[in-house]
Amino acid sequence: MDLIHQGQFNLTGLSKINVLLGKNGSGKSTLLKKVENRLTQQQVGEINYVTPERGGDLRYEAGVEQNVITGGNWTRDQKGRNQWGQFKNYSVAQYRRLETLSLREIETDQAIRANFAHTFNSTIDKINGLLTNIKIVRTPRGDFELFTVPGNQKLEARLISSGESELIALAIECLTFEKSCDPQRQNVLLLDEPDVHLHPDLQVKFISFLIDLVSTDKFSIIIATHSTAILGALLDYSDARFAILANASTDAAFRQIDQKYRAVLPIFGAHPLSNLFSQSPIMLVEGEDEERIFQQAIRSSNGQLKLYPCGVGGVGNLPDFETSVVEILKGVYDNATGYSLRDRDEGDEAIADIPPLVRFKTSCRASENLIVTDEVLETMGTTWANLEAEIEKWLVAPGGHVKHDIMTAFKASGYARKTFDLKEIRNILVGLTGSAKPWEIAVGQTISKIVRGQIPKDFNDNKLCNFLGTKLSNTLRP
Known part of the structure; x- marks a missing residue:
């Protein structure tokens, strides 16, 4: 069909x-x-x-x-x-009627009849396979009785849960x-x-x-x-x-x-009731790095940040995922909201919503740029001045590194912390901070500090909120 x-x-x-x-x-x-x-x-x-x-x-x-x-x-x-x-x-x-039909099936189906272990109890076993704390047992009267599992104590029908009786x-x-x-x-x-x-x-x-x-x-x-x-x-x-x-x-x-x-469906499936889902909406993100950032932010927020980050495997997949999420939000939930977040890269920071999906772009080039914001560096136990000094020493160290040209270009940009493409040198930068924390953990922990009000929302140059952008920062902490 x-x-x-x-x-x-x-x-x-x-x-x-x-x-x-x-x-x-x-x-x-x-x-x-x-x-x-x-x-x-x-x-x-x-x-x-x-x-x-x-x-x-x-x-x-x-x-x-x-x-x-x-x-x-x-x-x-x-x-x-x-x-x-x-x-x-x-x-x-x-x-x-089920018992009658089952016995007729055994009688008329030669393959089933040849299996002497197959009885009407085989059908009852399928029902009991749905149950954990109770079971049904057939009686000579042609009906069934209910018993506890374990214990085998007889139960009245009115004493079992609504879910068990439904099943x-x-x-x-x-x-x-x-x-x-x-x-x-x-x-x-x-x-x-x-x-x-x-x-x-x-x-x-x-x-x-x-x-x-x-x-x-x-x-x-x-x-x-x-x-x-x-x-x-x-x-x-x-x-x-x-x-x-x-x-x-x-x-x-x-x-x-x-x-x-x-x-996306396992995230929606965790909250089949729309009012619950609205309290912890989905956030589509580009990849695993961003997913780890927001997972850490959620863990560190002590329940104040409620999101379900979902990596989509690259920015190119975001439009299709957004369309699917909008379809589910409109078709299944009342007054629910979802979010999507992408890197700014080299484009315009502005991005229109697709109601009920609220869309963000970071104000910085990519999530790696969040590493060199003042507050994240503080979380990693250093400052930009100290990191810059370490970069200068790294650049003149003997031996030459395969990423030397990229770090040189970063310096030549005037250390454009917000807009330079740091992807290839992010791990070097983290290593130069002296911190043992993975950078995604440090960024997530720092975002949670903004959510919890432990640090102010500061939109000045090289501050975390400046890199996240006004729209996203004000959503994370109204």
């Missing part, structure tokens, strides 16, 4: 597991319900929409099972609601669907916000469960969510696709998770 097109909606590029990202109110549920309605009318195969708000508890209720058996479209009508207060009671009824109910639903599918037909499972009530770690477990389930090649899945933790769990799965749904759109172009998203 790579295309679902029915005039009123258009989904392209689909694979086995497809994630539809979008913030609340973007129309994810509406789109899934349209897909479910049209494909059900066409009778293409098994089509199952799973509602986002799944209430109830894991107790058997005869009335629910009776409605499933005799209620015609009762189950589909209940699932079509955004909230179903008896979903988990329905899951217990579905468990009975059990979703697992039963998905396993029942898989065993209902005719592999010769088009079967689609539509999961609306399966992340509800699930900690990000449990979301990752559930995605691993789904990957194993779709390996049977019987069906495909479309997941509507605003949790980037779910998408992050699919980073290494080749048959995953994702799309970001713009508000009220009925078109979704699904695509593979390329290198850009592999880099």
Whole structure:
């Protein structure tokens, strides 16, 4: 299945597991319900929409099972609601159907039947593989009971966590669907916000469960969510696709998770809730040096600097990464902000924002120039006057160094500390300070001092804020 097109909606590029990202109110549920309605009318195969708000508890209720058996479209009508207060009671009824389907599968599939170790307990093991502190155990009555792990103490359904009950109910639903599918037909499972009530770690477990389930090649899945933790769990799965749904759109172009998203999605996935993400936004930086600088600044700030630096592998990659981050910010979060930072090099310092992405350029040529600012030199235990004297001695030392011409050019520039290209001689300069600190650590520690107010924001020549630039300095410390 790579295309679902029915005039009123258009989904392209689909694979086995497809994630539809979008913030609340973007129309994810509406789109899934349209897909479910049209494909059900066409009778293409098994089509199952799973509602986002799944209430109830894991107790058997005869009335629910009776409605499933005799209620015609009762189950589909209940699932079509955004909230179903008896979903988990329905899951217990579905468990009975799951057992019947599993036993029929064993009976009719010669390869499975030949494996005497394969029983209905093999299916139960898949459910229990999602759980850590509890397990389900089948009973002679055709239902299941809950027990602690370890300890094997029987539990009442009302005593388990909402996350555990969610996983059990979703697992039963998905396993029942898989065993209902005719592999010769088009079967689609539509999961609306399966992340509800699930900690990000449990979301990752559930995605691993789904990957194993779709390996049977019987069906495909479309997941509507605003949790980037779910998408992050699919980073290494080749048959995953994702799309970001713009508000009220009925078109979704699904695509593979390329290198850009592999880099940025784990950062977004750490904060699936937009208010948390807004407190620690992503900052795209050119490379590993800048990433280490800001990692150190964050560590040294005692919680006052909250960013997630993400190296993009070079300035040439920044535009593509910026486009991807803007897409995620707009499609998943409400009122979130992201940042990107690049070196000035030889160009203009000014750079326009791409809302909600705030963009910076350093006022100095590159991050290496931060080494020779007055405050960073102080962090390394020296001053510019002392460093200049050491450079002069280095230049006249016998033997000649392969970088001698570059250091000579630095001197000839009048020691243009802000604009000279120091990349090739940065390690020599650090060595001449006498400091054992890596330069990225020293720069990061000094930035944290500005953030914490330990040193003033000074924009005079050769000061750190002057090199960082007004816009970035005022963002780091308003």
